[in-house]
Amino acid sequence: MELPVLIDTLRTALERDTVHLVRDQLEDVHPADYAAALTEFSIQDQWILLTALPRAEQAEVFGYLPAEEQVRLAIRVSRRKLSPIIRQMSSDERADLFNRLTDEQRDTLLPALAQAEREDLLRLTSYEEGTAGAIMTSDYAILQPELTVREAIEVLRREAPDKETIYSAYVVDKARKLIGVVSLRDLILAPVSMRVDDLMNHDPICASVEMPQEEVAALIAKYDLLALPIVNELEQMVGIVTYDDAMDVAEEEATEDFHKTATIGKLESSVKEAGIGLLYRKRVFWLVVLVFGNIFSGAGIAFYEETISSYLALLFFLPLLIASSGNAGAQSGTLMVRALATGDIKLRDWGYLLGKECLVAGLLGLTMSAAVVGLGFWRGGADIAVVVASTMMLVVLVGSLIGMSLPFLLSRFNLDPATASGPLITSIADVAGVVLYFSIATWYLGL
Amino acid sequence: MELPVLIDTLRTALERDTVHLVRDQLEDVHPADYAAALTEFSIQDQWILLTALPRAEQAEVFGYLPAEEQVRLAIRVSRRKLSPIIRQMSSDERADLFNRLTDEQRDTLLPALAQAEREDLLRLTSYEEGTAGAIMTSDYAILQPELTVREAIEVLRREAPDKETIYSAYVVDKARKLIGVVSLRDLILAPVSMRVDDLMNHDPICASVEMPQEEVAALIAKYDLLALPIVNELEQMVGIVTYDDAMDVAEEEATEDFHKTATIGKLESSVKEAGIGLLYRKRVFWLVVLVFGNIFSGAGIAFYEETISSYLALLFFLPLLIASSGNAGAQSGTLMVRALATGDIKLRDWGYLLGKECLVAGLLGLTMSAAVVGLGFWRGGADIAVVVASTMMLVVLVGSLIGMSLPFLLSRFNLDPATASGPLITSIADVAGVVLYFSIATWYLGL
Structure with a gap:
């Protein structure tokens, strides 16, 4: 309906x-x-x-x-x-x-x-918010290993109304330690007199109550589980997290990461329902911090005022060069942040990825240089064309390397890499762009 | 292990x-x-x-x-x-x-x-890639409405080895039209002589083969389904999409959106495994396009060369002002893009959100003005301070409004809004920042 x-x-x-x-x-x-x-x-x-x-x-x-x-x-x-x-x-x-x-x-x-x-x-x-303990339910079905399949199905039938799921049942010993898992599908297919102990998987995938919720969701997705059993430090079964809760967690975490890439703080409610004050608070911190980051770019420009006043034509290319540095950085940063979040890459892959990034960024830099060299010639003659083209090559390379390294660096120090793409990388790449541009110009133009 | x-x-x-x-x-x-x-x-x-x-x-x-x-x-x-x-x-x-x-x-x-x-x-x-048809499986369990519960369970037991799931069974009529759904849990709890017809839900949630895969995943998440039945244009049952495939789709779509926010094209393979050439191709297009976008910023600066050469101190604030415009835009753009992707907001919410954004951006602009007014005074005296503070107020407001409107505009024309956060917004906001800054300066400083 x-x-x-x-x-x-x-x-x-x-x-x-x-x-x-x-x-x-x-x-x-x-x-x-x-x-x-x-x-x-x-x-x-x-x-x-x-x-x-x-x-x-x-x-x-x-x-x-x-x-x-x-x-x-x-x-x-x-x-x-x-x-x-x-x-x-x-x-x-x-x-x-x-x-x-x-x-x-x-x-x-x-x-x-x-x-x-x-x-x-x-x-x-x-349990602390954001852990397996905080999202698990205690309405799970338990079986004893000595039950027969017939008895086990009877137990599940009796308990079904109060349980979150009866499609996965958990087998515990006398001390409530998790010793196995059996699915209703296996129970239905098995001979009715078989013992649960002989049917169950003795090495069930499980997680500790303290595991961060995003890792819980990733485990459930990786193994296509209906529910993941959660155990305490004594390996006793204390709850399950079901696939539908894992889907909610995955969406929540992706949204949080999305927002962080634009330097927005963690928003508990939806954008539609969030109040003005809340949205303001979640956005203002990094905006102000980044302003002060950009003072370095300003200082870079001020430092080269003499070069600029001799060649005002250089200014024409300033937005274009620093934006390219920032854009290339945002690209590689975002690729890394997302790959780290989904577990596609690990910290130890840094060396290999750095080599690859150098090649990709080098090619991108060459393409970008080619794209602007004519413009440089038209606006300022051969000298300016050389300066602009070589700066472009360098800033794309440097921007990309900053973009790819920052997420790893933040991860290394246990900070959330998601903040590292977007505005933060752009700001850092801007400073690098300004300094590189005017240094090259000052040197090449012999000022 | x-x-x-x-x-x-x-x-x-x-x-x-x-x-x-x-x-x-x-x-x-x-x-x-x-x-x-x-x-x-x-x-x-x-x-x-x-x-x-x-x-x-x-x-x-x-x-x-x-x-x-x-x-x-x-x-x-x-x-x-x-x-x-x-x-x-x-x-x-x-x-x-x-x-x-x-x-x-x-x-x-x-x-x-x-x-x-x-x-x-x-x-x-x-079926076309990215649709329900392309991700569904045809290994689903079918029941006839006239079966008893006992017979239905027997059918499921017999067919279990070949079916993706037997926890949801689909009831079809003679023409294979989907007329109901029943869960194994309900079957197990029901009296064995009850007819499937009396037990099943007659209004099952289903989707058409042509539904985009991200909407399929969203339906499964919304209704906490184990599997979603897929029907053709004749309402005949043709397949199911299971929750585990929906989880994969959701992750894939989030990754794609993530990459788009940094203007990276759709990457089929993982970043780790993608070749140099592939990564180059996925990144180069927008990088080059955005370069030409930034020519407008450069032209803006060139247009105001006179103002600049009279007040070289203005240059110090250029990076800071255009970056703030871009950062504020990236924030509001990302909030909108993600909220549109998760269905949190709809196109019709635009008016309401615009009003709210004006207030939030106004507050942010005021804060940012306050943050830089002292700096303006120190670097260039009272006049520059006024110009910088009022420009800051305006660029944060304008940047935010561009950031929040662009995703809606793209959605309106059936383009993917995800491209609209990050570099694209930053580039547009840059142009606006340059023009606003130097117009205000030229006018206020009486040049």
Whole structure:
């Protein structure tokens, strides 16, 4: 059902007071669409429409609501009414919601949960943001190795309603240590009397609770996993991260890296919803820092004022040369930053890539020189043409090398290389461009 | 097992001629790891190690090999030997491989396939690159609506070995039109005598074969799907795209957008493996185009040569002002490009965002003016300070507005907005910066 149609249907149901019929009518609507439609209504109506759904679906739809709407509902609706939904939510979504509430709001909602749920929630919210622990869910299916396939399927069937997935089941020993993984597909294909122990993979791919979330997402993508088991320092199983959460993390990380390439700070909310003040704060720091970086370019120009005043024609080529240096740098910087982020290249590849970059940049420099030599001749004669062409060759080479080296350098010192493409490289390349240009001009023109 | 250990184990097995034992020893190694280890060996050894595995796993490991290695193996190994692997491969991976072969190589391999496989392959390879059709697989599980749950599970069990997934099964009518979807989880939880028709979702989320692959990936992420059914123009089911392929597409698209922000053309292979010539070709076009864009900046400067020669101190601030314009533009451009790519904002949001950008850019401009006004006073006195501060205010505003408008403009004309951040915006903002700066100076200084 298209979203506008869905919204209309819900609006009509509210007006005609037939909300109780919506449940059957919209049985096949995806919870994500239902949630998207809900955001068009007032908090009161949202609540009426949400509670018209069967209990299990209420939590699912609630989980798809944007974070801010969840918080708004959680604050406005009484604890008694909200607690059934909160209890039905998957443990990772519940933890996310609690992380967004104030201490006071948390204290109001916590008593709504059973003891075990409360402990689970407090444990999940205790992990540092950006780690596997902070995004994992504790609703995973566990099997014992001595079960038969028939028993294992029965266990999964019984537990399915409360689990995030039953397509991957995790086998633990008495100490809760992860000793294997088995898929429902394997269980269904296997003879029913076979033991889980004989069927499972004994060397499951897993990650520690402290692993950064982007590495978790990369592992899931690399091995095409449905879910990645997460273990603590005692190798005990504590949660799973599912592929859909990994997809969200990957998008979030790519967006953050994108923004960093333009020296924008980490934005938690969407650009559309971010306030003026927030956008200002995320952008102002580097803008101001880079201004002071450009003072060096200015100083370079000032230093060569005499050369310039003798050959004002040189100025014509200034933007063109420093921009080319910056553009070539932005290109190689971006290539490196992205390749480092996706794991395509490692720090140790630097030497090999440097050699390759020298060749590529050399060719680019030659092409660019050829492109401008005629212009130089036309604007300022043979001497200027030589100066401009040789400067172009050099600045493209130098700009490219700065662009490719900076990300590695930042990585080496455990800084995020993503900041290194775009404006930062352009600024550094600008200084190099100014100095190279006027040095060559001063020397060649014999000033 | 760690990769170096795995490689050592395989090397030892080759030396001691115990490759046949590897199969049991490495039973729990993930095919992706086995494939990664294989790339360290010669083609001959790769083949020996690959064929030491059980038949079904051979195809899986082969599928995880990098594209170039697959082609190399396909060319080197005789058709008779390779055909069992090719036949076992999943249909989408097989189609990918065939797309990379020459016509001659294809003709050699095609006879190895059965009639139905051949037709399937030719159909899959006929879809345009970058569409749902080109990334889908035809190995999906189909159910008839009149089956009982017990029968449906039996069908899935029987077909599981040949299907990409059995966790989602698709219900089609006699004309092969998609009429529903049911998950294995629902089947396992339902009473065994219930009919599939009563259990399934009658309004499944699906996509057309022509949908661009990035939209397919976005749909899968939005609805947390395991697989998305793909239908043709007659609404007949023709394939599925699974979540793991969607993750690969999302990463590929993000990388492409990243590269475009630095005006780098679409790179099919990894940066590490791309040849010098390829990297040169992907970078040279925009570098040269942008050079000519910068001629306008140069012309701007040349036009105001008189102003400059009277106030050489103005030159000191030139890099700083045009860089700030470009940096502010890169920031707002990148914010818009990424938000458009993730669907966070739509074309119709332009008006609202423009208003917000004016406010943010105004604040940024004020801050930047404040940051440089002292410097202006110190280098050139009160007049220069006024010129520099007011220019800064204006260029940050203008740069930001160019940065935010260009992606919308490109989108509007169906061009990829990703090219619009970084160097392109910087170049346009540079011209605006030069002209604004010297116009203000000429006017205010009364030249």
